Amino acid sequence: MILLTGGAGYIASHTGVALALAGIPYVVLDNFCNSVPAVLERMHEVGGLKPTLVQGDVRDAATLDALFARYPIQGVVHFAGLKAVGESVAEPALYYENNVSGSVTLIRAMQRAGVKTLVFSSSATVYGNSDASPLPESAPLAPINPYGQSKLMVEYILRDVAAANPDWRVACLRYFNPVGAHISGLLGEDPRGVPGNLMPFIGQVAVGRRPQLSVFGNDYPTPDGTGVRDYIHVMDLADGHLAALRYLQGDLTGRNCLMANLGTGQGISVLQMVQAFEQYTGQKIPFEVAPRRAGDLASYYADPSLANRVLGWKAQRGLKEMCEDSWRWQHRNPMGYAQA
Ligand code: NAD
Numbered sequence: 121m122i123l124l125t126g127g128a129g130y131i132a133s134h135t136g137v138a139l140a141l142a143g144i145p146y147v148v149l150d151n152f153c154n155s156v157p158a159v160l161e162r163m164h165e166v167g168g169l170k171p172t173l174v175q176g177d178v179r180d181a182a183t184l185d186a187l188f189a190r191y192p193i194q195g196v197v198h199f200a201g202l203k204a205v206g207e208s209v210a211e212p213a214l215y216y217e218n219n220v221s222g223s224v225t226l227i228r229a230m231q232r233a234g235v236k237t238l239v240f241s242s243s244a245t246v247y248g249n250s251d252a253s254p255l256p257e258s259a260p261l262a263p264i265n266p267y268g269q270s271k272l273m274v275e276y277i278l279r280d281v282a283a284a285n286p287d288w289r290v291a292c293l294r295y296f297n298p299v300g301a302h303i304s305g306l307l308g309e310d311p312r313g314v315p316g317n318l319m320p321f322i323g324q325v326a327v328g329r330r331p332q333l334s335v336f337g338n339d340y341p342t343p344d345g346t347g348v349r350d351y352i353h354v355m356d357l358a359d360g361h362l363a364a365l366r367y368l369q370g371d372l373t374g375r376n377c378l379m380a381n382l383g384t385g386q387g388i389s390v391l392q393m394v395q396a397f398e399q400y401t402g403q404k405i406p407f408e409v410a411p412r413r414a415g416d417l418a419s420y421y422a423d424p425s426l427a428n429r430v431l432g433w434k435a436q437r438g439l440k441e442m443c444e445d446s447w448r449w450q451h452r453n454p455m456g457y458a459q460a
């Protein structure tokens with residue numbers, strides 16, 4: 121049985137379904153600070169396996185002790201965290217408490233319970249302003265905001281924990297830009313308020329919730345002047361977690377802490393994404409060019425060869441699936457889970 125902290129969130133809900141379809145039961149721990157309980161019913165419906173829910177906070181040691189005492193947890197995937205870059209700049213202590221203290225509380229509880237397998241949701245944001253794409257894991261680590269710092273701090277803590285005890289098995293997965301939804305149209309990304317990220321914003325324009333997209337800058341040194349990112353389908357990301365859990369069950373002598381990029385290795389611009397969405401969904405996405413967004417980089421994308429080689433994992437889904445699946449989710453759930 122696997123524990124998914126933050127298990128009702130966007131990436132975790134898709135990972136839960138992938139686990140269920142592989143016949144692996146899981147427990148969801150979530151405080152619903154950025155998700156809703158209705159997600160659990162959808163996870164049940166799509167994965168065919170009823171998730172066990174523990175409503176609680178990963179920073180609460182007593183909740184964790186009770187959870188580990190009650191369920192036969194063999195490994196943990198630690199998704200729980202706050203992820204809004206702007207909010208992390210305004211409220212750094214909140215981010216360090218939730219993301220760093222929360223992780224330490226979890227690690228301590230795992231130590232007490234004798235659970236030593238952990239997959240951690242890290243982020244490409246640990247690379248900061250690196251302009252050396254495709255980015256290998258050896259690229260300089262220099263996050264530029266408290267959110268990114270919090271991810272890197274947890275990576276360092278886990279590296280030290282794994283070095284101190286060879287029985288620990290740790291994988292830190294550095295996600296690039298997760299997009300898309302489950303093919304069923306029942307699970308997807310449901311941001312609160314105005315979406316800060318490109319794909320949910322495009323989805324809300326397509327469904328008529330927003331009049332147009334603002335393209336943040338068209339004078340970057342990229343082929344069409346707009347920002348380039350490595351968008352990865354959320355189900356490919358989910359499969360990456362399964363691959364990591366499988367990897368951690370193997371013989372890891374001397375290398376019990378892995379840091380791995382999960383991306384496609386392909387850079388896609390904002391305008392390419394808009395065009396792809398229009399092409400694959402038939403929906404028109406009106407847009408205007410707006411000033412650059414503070415803190416945005418021109419271009420970054422992964423070198424995913426380590427994950428390809430070591431985890432035997434490779435992204436399978438392209439722009440077509442990303443756009444079609446996003447649209448199916450958005451179209452069937454115009455207000456997200458609120459109407460579920
Ligand atoms: P999400 O907000 O949808 O999911 C996070 C879940 O964790 C939510 O359900 C939230 O309610 C829960 N949570 C937060 N703090 C908690 C706490 N203290 N105790 C219990 N539950 C708590 O976010 P997501 O996009 O699914 O991201 C999951 C993880 O992946 C996060 O750690 C995030 O930083 C990381 N990540 C996300 C992206 C991205 O672009 N979505 C990119 C890189 C890394």
Ligand code: UFG
Pocket residue numbers: 203204205243244245295296297316317318319321333334335336337346347348349390413416
């Ligand atoms: N963009 C627009 N208009 C929008 C939203 C985004 O033009 O309304 C552009 C951005 O300028 C950027 C691209 O679309 O060029 C992607 O932007 P996102 O906000 O979707 O994603 P980011 O790459 O900025 O950030 C994401 C996560 C961060 C994480 C980072 C690295 O939101 O939390 O990837 O993993 F740190």
